[in-house]
Amino acid sequence: MINDESLKEQYYKALLERNSKYDGIFFAGITTTGVFCHATCPARKPKYENCNFYETAEEALLSGFRPCKRCCPMSYPKEISPLVHQMIHLVEEHPEKRWKDADFSELGFHAATARRQFKKIYGMTFVQYARARKMGIALKSIRTGEKIINAQIDVGYDSSSGFRDAFSNIMGKAPVNSQKVIILYASWIDTKLGPMVSIVDEEFLYLLEFVDRRGLEREVEQMRNKLNASIIPGETKISKQIENELKNYFNNKLKKFETPIIFFGSDFQKSVWNELLKIEIGKTTSYKELATLLNNPKSVRAVGNANGANQLSIIVPCHRVIQSDGKLGGYGGGLERKKWLLHHEKNYKK
Known part of the structure; x- marks a missing residue:
């Protein structure tokens, strides 16, 4: 996310003026609607305080924003192929899906062709896009602290199944009458170097990572599978402690991290x-x-x-x-x- 105030003001002015010179230069995430847009989006303009600005679509996706249906920011430049249009649409229909080569074959095109076209336009592979969209759904719920059903409605699904599956594929399904499931709590921490996510219980910090770290989804899945854990949005004294210590660290006021941690590895x-x-x-x-x-x-x-x-x-x-x-x-x-x-x-x- 862009934090430079002068640059944010410049981008907001471009958004208000629908300045086409800025299309593809930045993406604006609108916190009140949960979508991200291009500079020339025809929709009603949001207030400045409700805008986050990103340099790439992947950053906007990881922050939990979905592509705006009015300006279709993933359709820039406009001459993208029908194949790429279809791929984006499929991700929105099935955000929980893990895409394999066989899935592309069933749709009538070769996986390599799909990857090449997508990478050429967006600078990331289709799999990266699909993963970022799914991860963004989970992180949005963590960032806002909303109940799952509220977040589901906010991201625009007519049915809760797509959202629920996308979230639970990463964070684990909610426990049902099981004494063996461990409950962990995930929270969002804004820092000078970008947002981080912490995963804790009542006693220890299990994970602290930048939300755009490559492989974060896999790290979370492996951890919850190993522990038989379900991860839900929430805070404990441990998450509050690490958030406070990070704030002091970035302000040169921390002598030593004291948050209790736990290691999982060989x-x-x-x-x-x-x-x-x-x-x-x-x-x-x-x-x-x-x-x-x-x-x-x-x-x-x-x-x-x-x-x-x-x-x-x-x-x-x-x-x-x-x-x-x-x-x-x-x-x-x-x-x-x-x-x-x-x-x-x-x-x-x-």
Whole structure:
């Protein structure tokens, strides 16, 4: 989401004027209707405070907005093929669906053709679009704290089944007379680097990730399946604690994260994550140095994989691990965020 006030004002002015020069430059998410639009949308213009602005359609989708039916923002440029039109329509009809090559064949076209056409127009694959739409549905409910039925109506489904299935495929079905199902609570946290989602119970933080992290959907599904858990929108003292600590962290006021956490992974992964917790703010280490600390100098690649599997972003500071030559290396939240975090911590005032 774009947070620069001057840029937001510029985009809002373009939205009011229906300035065609800005079509494809930004997408406006309208919080009162739950849709996202192009600059030239003919619908009645919203108030400034009800607008969020995004650089890509994927960001708008992940924030829980659906394409506006008036301006059809996913139909830009206008010369998109009937095939792509059909694919977008199918996602809206079945947001819960997991698309496979065989599904495209049944529709009478080749999967590779569909992927190529979609990627060319939108800069993301059709599967990315479908996943972002489904994930956005789940995240919208978390972000707003609405009851499922209210959120279902808001996103525009005539039947609750599509919304319910899309949500439950990620977060788990609501428990029905079962004492073995664990209930976890998910909440939305706005930060200077973009929104994050936390998943907690009454005692521990299980997951903290940026909502646009690649693979977040898979992380959540794997966690709830392993724990036999259902995840519902809500807050506990733990989610409130981590939200407050993150606020202090971004304002240079936090000495140490105190939120109780719990690890889910192999013994080796846990050993890597525990070493990460020892890296002080403002300091960095390398994958090779981590492997040496674990008395296994040849495990550099395994250390990198464990680093990437970390589900507690910022708290378990995998962003403080760089390559031996000083290059940043990878980061699940994106290299720009890693660069920002390291710069922020370098100038951190304890």
